[in-house]
Amino acid sequence: MAPAHRIDCLQYAAWSPRIFEEMAAGGLHAVHATVAYHENFRETVARLEEWNRFFARNPERILRGRDAADVRRARETGRTAIFFGAQNCSPIEDDLGLVEVCRDLGLRFMQLTYNNQSPLAAGYLEERDCGVTRFGREVIAEMNRVGLVVDMSHSGERSTLEAIEISERPVAITHANPARWRETPRNKSEEVIAALAAGGGVMGFSLYPHHMKDGGACRLDDFCRMVAETVERHGAESFGIGSDLCQGHGGDVLAWMRDGRWRFGKDDSDSAEFPPQPEWFRTNADFPNLAEGLRKVGFNESETDALLGENWLRFFESSFTPRDE
């Protein structure tokens, strides 16, 4: 029997042929790759240009992911489909018309806000969250129309609940964990997870140390028991993996994520480093460890497949098509 589709719905690694090899070693058929944190439209296009070079130079490893069929094609040809997404609304700047343009350029996910207040909604690091704004409502409607998924991973609680309510198509939280497991405002409340699942959305469990109990010392067993408990509470169809793997990046990238251009970075900001990953998930090649861990806590084969890709694949299937097609 052919293996199921394996999808990691959020990474921002320092992309290279070696990492594409690791994707193959880990059996990944699709990866959602971040192309913007604070990048404006033109800067996002430059990231896409870099990807075009990667596609041209690594045709035996990767291909461009535009819809669910590309995930199947990737599996059939032993490759990984790369889907683009933005962790912020910076690529559309102040321009509603750029939503469709970004979708045409291949973006399939866009967060309404990254940590801070944006013109669309509030990020989780703002002291207060007033929900989705006037512009935000226009953007959600347009994203729904063109088939660009609303991702609320870094948004505040109220903004997330409102976006789920306002959006006429299911919303994603590509990378986060339940706050009941690791209490941080970046993780999600039971109320948010329940609303997401009720609306047909999917949440990707994160393997980023700051989102996990005990950080980088988190045990695979602990992680998988959290998955089992979450599935028990909210159902098996609404979850996948969004590892948030940031492999190979240095403090300069961390400083860009944190400070963007909205504040003057500290002079020593590039002394900050990414936290070390748990030893059972350091590269894409470690993805099979998750299957093993999930089986050990009691998931059967088809449940494991659902969590490691088939749920995301079903979500891709229904989310990327423009409404009028």
Add this chain to the structure above:
Amino acid sequence: MAPAHRIDCLQYAAWSPRIFEEMAAGGLHAVHATVAYHENFRETVARLEEWNRFFARNPERILRGRDAADVRRARETGRTAIFFGAQNCSPIEDDLGLVEVCRDLGLRFMQLTYNNQSPLAAGYLEERDCGVTRFGREVIAEMNRVGLVVDMSHSGERSTLEAIEISERPVAITHANPARWRETPRNKSEEVIAALAAGGGVMGFSLYPHHMKDGGACRLDDFCRMVAETVERHGAESFGIGSDLCQGHGGDVLAWMRDGRWRFGKDDSDSAEFPPQPEWFRTNADFPNLAEGLRKVGFNESETDALLGENWLRFFESSFTPRDE
């Protein structure tokens, strides 16, 4: 005795040599001219380029206003000093470093938001107002440092009160009226006006029909009695004129102000027109009518001078100097 300095602290007319002549006819020594509603940095620079052509071609009528001394110079040479300001934070985009750059380019006022939520604060048309954001606090501190005035004319109530509290230098509301006179969320509550005045700020009374009792049918006498009552409540030092004169613009400009790029304009949006001005304030040449009206409701000469320019001049004096100069 030389006439006092006359200042209109907000206009966005369809600038032309004829309008510069009307400024002279109205005895105006300074006008704060809007250079951005939704314009991003590069587009704002293009507006400044247009002004550079106006300055080069109309040296007998206008000069560039950079500080209070330029208002005096304008009066001494029978001209009008043009001070630049933005009605939105769009010129700084997502970039804190652009605050100083915009100040260097001549901007002396910047609103934190125009009607809608911005990355800095909430506009008065948002349903909810969560106040000044993380980025907003950075921007206010930087504006304070470089000598760029925080203008809260189009902001929400809570954002305005917070900006007044956070800003270490006096804040301006360049163009608005008290909401007690014409009840609209665009006008200001007594609480806002009191806080502004207590902090050393100045509010410019607006002559835009939608801000006035009875709109374009408002009588000069009514307007001046509102001024008298406001001065009685909040003191004589905290008020001036910010007429919001939008002379000569058509529906295309109105559509830009309202819709920017954040929503798709209605197909018939350019059928909207600016409301007609009251007959006693149609052009800059009508400015002397205000002096006459104020005298009629009982203001003496020096009070009238304070309201028609000297208060703004004092504000200019202390507001445009970088903190470290």
